[in-house]
Amino acid sequence: MDLKAVLEVLEGEVFSPPPGLSSTADEDLHKLEFSCGGAADLMSDVLAFARPDSLLLTGLTHPQVVRTAEMAGILALVFVRGKHPPPETAALAAEVGIPLLGTRYKMYEACGRLYAAGLPGTGFPDLYALPYGMGK
């Protein structure tokens, strides 16, 4: 699912656009494609369970959310429940090139809408399975 579709499904807004792209041009919004989605307010779990190239929905807006996304290879963040990112979060997001989005839907409904629209989840966690170096 691409960024354009995510914004439509969530009736969302763009706080900071993807680097080098416009937040209004449709063709730019189609360029960012998510393989799956996840939702958490627990950054520890995001670091452990997130998949690369995914979309993360969260209710936290502090800068470490952006750091977490950067490390975990998350492509974009959605702040749920109508939350706006504070300036330091927006600044870090711009620096590391992670677009920030927002929706007025609460977490449950935002996830449900995206899932129903075809954005899959991350599947079962593989954290307890073999470490990366073995069998992958």
Add this chain to the structure above:
Amino acid sequence: MTDHPTVEVSRLQELVYELKIEDVMKREVVAVTPQTSMREFKELLRLKRISGAPVVEGDTLVGIISLEDLIKALEDGEMDNLVGSKMSSRVETLFSDDSAVQAVNRMARFGYGRFPVVDRSGKLVGILTRGDILRGLLRRLEVNYREEEIQRYRASHIFEDIVSDRTSLILRYQVQGKDFRQGGAASSKIKRAIERLGGGPPIARRVGVAAYEAEMNLVIHTDQGGEMKVEIQPDRVYILAEDQGPGIADIEQALLPGFSTAPEWIREMGFGAGMGLLNIKHCTDAMELDSKPGVGTRLEMWFHIPPPESVQKQREDLL
């Protein structure tokens, strides 16, 4: 990691076909109307240093007039005649969404050096010369080259240029304790370093996540912070996160999922959920944790960098 000259050739071909006329055309068109006199047209050519212009009525293209038409008017003493009577009304145009290759083909076929560009509704949107195509291609190639240069600035180059029995690159980062806002700054730089040195996204992600977990541990659990030392070799990354903080009383317990000693304010931020060490173990190829209460903690992490597929393939072919 190896270069791919054959891939590069096809990339150049791709570029030529990808390049659209609208990417390279001039959008500021110097146009004249049929009511412009040939004398005014001559002045326009001189001032704008051009050798021809499309003729428009409103947005509609009605003809084209060139230096050749001007010379003819000069010879015939018709400089006070209007452009409308001297222009060619049969105009070969290009569509803005045509490829540059189509433009080159049409230029060769008609022998014209300049084509007005119209959109699909017939509105004049630009003008295209051979020079525009050449400039556009060169610009595209330059951007492409810079991107590739960044991509190709890889560990192997540093490690091949500098000869020793065993070369490694060492990066050190000081991490401040309890400085939640700055937490992750070191890991971000470590991850970027791995990427710059040619580690692909999977290895960069593993190193980044593990380093970030370790860095946040320094931020959360120590007052004085600690140091992160990263040693990069062509085939492996080693990270040591060391502090003189409170230490871990029971390491086995600390490794259990969900076990945490993080304070409440950290948990409210979504950290300290007792997943960190387990996640580090998952991301690394080997991990060693050594700690004494009241003395400090040493966390060592090893990552193997798999050789690039091409090299792996060559090896398999040899065997």
